[in-house]
Amino acid sequence: MKVLVTGTAGFIGSHVAQRLLERGDEVVGLDNLNDYYDVTLKKARLARFADKPGYTHIHADLADRAAMERTFAEHRPQRVVHLAAQAGVRYAAQNPHVYTSSNVTGFLHILEGCRHHGVEHLVFASTSSVYGANTSMPFSEHKSAEHPLTLYAATKKANEQMAHSYAHLYGIPSTGLRFFTVYGPWGRPDMALFLFTRAILAGEPIRVFNHGKHKRSFTYVDDIVEGVIRTLDKVPPIDERWDSNQPDPATSGVAPYRLFNIGNERPVELLQYIEVLESCLGRKAIMEMLPLQPGxxxxxxxxxxxxxxxxxxxxxxxxxxxxxxxxxxxxEYYRV
Structure with missing residues (x-):
């Protein structure tokens, strides 16, 4: 089938696009190659599959309404995997407008494209950050996520609600995926594993927040990709209805809509994560212990x-x- 994948120069998007191409799907990839982090890395990700048969690349911004309308009108994807977004929890404190432009306005353009061009299934990335102030473990899609603690998380929660409204109003089958701390090859340079690796190899200290005592469901990128593709193939039935007298955030009483967590069930303490990295690098980290960051x-x-x-x-x-x-x-990539 023909799949529009947004964010194909990104960490997860590049892996998803490559897997879809390997199984024989046609992929229309979209990315604006912004400079939030190293553009050279983004181009290197694209280079792995950009010349493969079945791949078409579009350089465009989600917030560009005309460009998004052209993309849907010209390529008419059967399904959409929406992974492009302004990433980074902490970056939002300095650049809030970028988040609303990309993550909210841009998502509206995706929904409108799906609405007007008969898309069979929209799968979109959300985040475990939406759980925010909820401390009931483990995090379940069936529990409340009404109190996000960062603007990034708030934009993703908005995406979930926007998708549900379009699923209800226009019958667009939609699935939101809450990712938990994704890591792996071709990862983002602003994330902990990347930052730690670079600093340890350079003999520089690493910043360890909450004194390394917090736990995360660190999830390997291949696990995320497998979950994305399996949910893409599992379209929420338009005719299936749940009990609207008992509202459930994970399903719906009125729409073909689902939410799923994709995360490792075995959370790991940050200090243990660092120990594993030290073992793989054959070097000890110099740790600067800091309190938990706001948000x-x-x-x-x-x-x-x-x-x-x-x-x-x-x-x-x-x-x-x-x-x-x-x-x-x-x-191998950085030759160190």
Missing amino acids: DVPDTEADVTDLIQTVGYRPQVSVETGVANFVRWYR
Whole structure:
């Protein structure tokens, strides 16, 4: 089938596009190649598949309404995997307008494209950050996520609500995926594993927030990709209805709409994560211990029961395997 994948120069988007091409799908990739982080890395990701048969690249911004309308009108994708967004929890404090432009206005343009061109299924990226002030573990899609603690999380929560409204009003089958701390080869330079690896190899100190005591459901990128593709193939039935007398955030009483967590069920303490990295690098980290950052939550833990029951998959790559794979890629890519 023909799939529009937004964010194909990004970390997760590039992996998803490559997997779809490998299984024989036609991919229309879209990215604006912004300079939030190293554009050279983004271009290198694209270079892995940009010349493959079945791939078409569009250089455009989600917030450009005319460009998005042209993309849908000219390419008419059957399904959409929307992964492009302004990333980074902390960056929003300095650049809030970028987040609303990309993550809210840009998402509206995706929804409108799906509405007017008969898209069969929209799968879009949300985040575990939407759980915010909720401290009931493990995080379940069936529990409240009404109190996000950062603007980034608030824009993703808005995406979930916008998608539900379009699913209800226009019958667009939509699935939101809440990702939990994704890491792996070709990762983002602003994320912990990348920052730690670079600093340790350079003999520089690493900043360890909350004194390394918080836990995360670190999720390897291949596990995320598998979850994305399986949910893309599992279209929420238009005729299926749930009990609207008992509203459930994970499903709906009135629309073909679902939410799924995609995260490792075994959370790992940050200090343990650093120990695994030290072992893979063969070097000890110099740690600067700091308090928890504003907006950060102490712990995350994914409940993936629904993902297992609906698409038959659970994330399974251990941090030992995943971090080793990242370090191998990092040394090869940066020749260190």
